[in-house]
Amino acid sequence: MxxxxxxxxxxxxxxxxxxxxxxxxxxxxxxxxxxxxxxxxxxxxxxxxxxxxxxxxxxxxxxxxxxxxxxxxxxxxxxxxxxxxxxxxxxxxxxxxxxxxxxxxxxxxxxxxxxxxxxxxxxxxxxxxxxxxxxxxxxxxxxxxxxxxxxxxxxxxxxxxxxxxxxxxxxxxxxxxxxxxxxxxxxxxxxxxxxxxxxxxxxxxxxxxxFAHQIHKERIIQARETETVHTDAFAINWPPQSPVRVLANKTTQCLNDRLWGYSDQSFPHDAIAEEEGRPVYRFSTDSPLRSMTGELDQLALFAGQVTGQVNxxxxxxxxxxxxxxxxxxxxxxxxxxxxxxxx
Missing domain, CATH: 3.20.20.70 (Aldolase class I)
Structure with missing residues (x-):
């Protein structure tokens, strides 16, 4: 057989x-x-x-x-x-x-x-x-x-x-x-x-x-499964009401880590980082990359609940x-x- x-x-x-x-x-x-x-x-x-x-x-x-x-x-x-x-x-x-x-x-x-x-x-x-x-x-x-x-x-x-x-x-x-x-x-x-x-x-x-920035990688390996949030706080560049799962940070916490029905136009285009001359906005769907500088820990730190297994x-x-x-x-x-x- x-x-x-x-x-x-x-x-x-x-x-x-x-x-x-x-x-x-x-x-x-x-x-x-x-x-x-x-x-x-x-x-x-x-x-x-x-x-x-x-x-x-x-x-x-x-x-x-x-x-x-x-x-x-x-x-x-x-x-x-x-x-x-x-x-x-x-x-x-x-x-x-x-x-x-x-x-x-x-x-x-x-x-x-x-x-x-x-x-x-x-x-x-x-x-x-x-x-x-x-x-x-x-x-x-x-x-x-x-x-x-x-x-x-x-x-x-x-x-x-x-x-x-x-x-x-x-x-x-x-x-x-x-x-x-x-x-x-x-x-x-x-x-x-x-x-x-x-x-x-x-x-x-x-x-x-x-190509993720070291800040993003280190947050993932340090985080527990309870430290992600499901939110649409990061809406710039995507269709309205497009939730993401990310690691909690100052940006998500100031919005109470919840879904609000946000869209691209709901947020100020507040640049907190840059990539080779391109502004990167606080509420955009950009995650921290090697090529970026600025307040990277406040960007979208994409991660699933399985982060607790990634050490x-x-x-x-x-x-x-x-x-x-x-x-x-x-x-x-x-x-x-x-x-x-x-x-």
Whole structure:
């Protein structure tokens, strides 16, 4: 009887990676260093190219390919990007023969169609069953189901372990679990629920290759799971009422750490940092990056509740390796060590 490896899921077969771990395409943070390191380690790296120029996207794609020939994706946000810029971003990806596009936020069928016509597979991150069904109907190849405990922008209202099985039951394409996943045990839990893998952000923000500023990384590894807040205090640059999960800081505390229905126009454009001459506003969706200076600890410190499990800054390859080793150890503990043969 042929033995099968439970960690070689249908997602691995679809995109060509070794392990069913997707590194989230975090805007600003996920640049070529991180995406290339994750993909080279056998997982699925992703460039976070939200509202970036076509030239920057081409440069980042080429930098990844100079360092690895393994599969990766490019994350774009059609609902939060001016239409002309989005068209230029996607055109750059297609021109560079990108095979995988990762979308997020509101489902935009025309964006799925454009990517598919360009020869790309589409992964769509959603926060509800309804959006998952709509994305599949529009031609998406993979659904990423994000729970409310996830870091960064959060589009749903229930936990990942509640959302995940409902999405799996509602669609026929592979579903990836997002929100609260950072180790091998949680990977096994997701697979046990029927997921084809996990989508991880917070643990990779704190990686050595992440373009996040050291201030952001250190806050993540110091924080407990109780120190994140779900708020729309960081609204500049995104559609109205777009909540995020961040680590609490002076900015969130002055607004009582709650949802108010804010929008871009609700806040003063108060510049508290700068990036190569560009002002960075207190209430913007910019997180602290290596290239920024100023009051960085008051910007959006994106992090999920899983931050309590992230206790050190590690190379991305080590993160992937330890997740897989931990997953195999947990399978062995559960008595499933004889159902696969490692190559």
């Amino acid at each position: 042929t033995k099968t490896d439970p960690l070689k899921t249908e997602f691995c077969s679809l995109v060509g990676c070794d392990y069913p771990i997707i590194q989230a395409g975090m805007g600003g943070v996920a640049r070529w260093e991180l995406a290339a390191a994750v993909s080279a380690a056998g997982a699925f790296g992703c460039l976070g190219m939200v509202r970036e120029s076509a030239d920057r996207i081409r440069s980042e794609i080429r930098a990844v390919r100079q360092r690895t020939d393994r599969p990766f994706g490019v994350n774009l946000i059609p609902a939060a990007t001016p239409p002309q810029l989005f068209a230029q971003e996607l055109a750059a990806c297609i021109d560079e023969n990108v095979e995988h596009i990762v979308y997020f936020w509101d489902v935009v069928p025309a964006a799925i169609d454009a990517a598919k016509r360009g020869g790309c597979k589409v992964l769509y991150q959603v926060g509800s069953v309804e959006d998952a069904v709509e994305a599949e109907a529009a031609g998406a190849d993979v659904i990423i189901a994000q729970g409310v405990e996830g870091g960064g922008h959060v589009h749903g209202h229930v936990t990942s372990l509640t959302l995940l099985p409902q999405v799996i039951n509602a669609v026929k394409i592979p579903v990836i679990a997002s929100g609260g996943f950072a180790d091998g045990a949680s990977l096994i839990a997701a697979i046990a629920l029927g997921s084809a893998g996990v989508h991880c952000g917070t643990v990779f923000v704190a990686s050595e290759e992440s 050190e800054i590690r190379p991305a390859a080590m993160i992937v390796d330890q997740m897989i080793r931990h997953a195999r150890q947990r399978l062995k503990q559960l008595g499933f060590d004889d159902v696969w043969r490692e190559e």
